[in-house]
Amino acid sequence: MRDFGGMMSFELADESVDAAVKVLKGTRIIALAESLGGVESLINHPATMTHASVPREERIKNGLSDSLIRLSIGIEDADDLIDDLKQAIG
Secondary structure (H helix, E strand, C coil): CCCCCCEEEEECCCCCHHHHHHHHHHCCCCEECCCCCCCCCEEECCCCCCCCCCCHHHHHHCCCCCCEEEEECCCCCHHHHHHHHHHHHC
């Protein structure tokens, strides 16, 4: 592979877990998954999934905020994925 990968992450303006969970539940194309990587687009919330057992203070210290969301971008149309995120974020 050359150039860029298909992984990205972002934080929400509302830094709460509730706001992140709302986005996770709101996507229609991007599927919720514990493990990222595959041909389909997947979404993950480290604070409640992969790093749920790590104390909040330690997660924050290591850059894993309550609103951090990770995406693994698949082969779907980019405009469809952007629209999916826009409607989920609100």
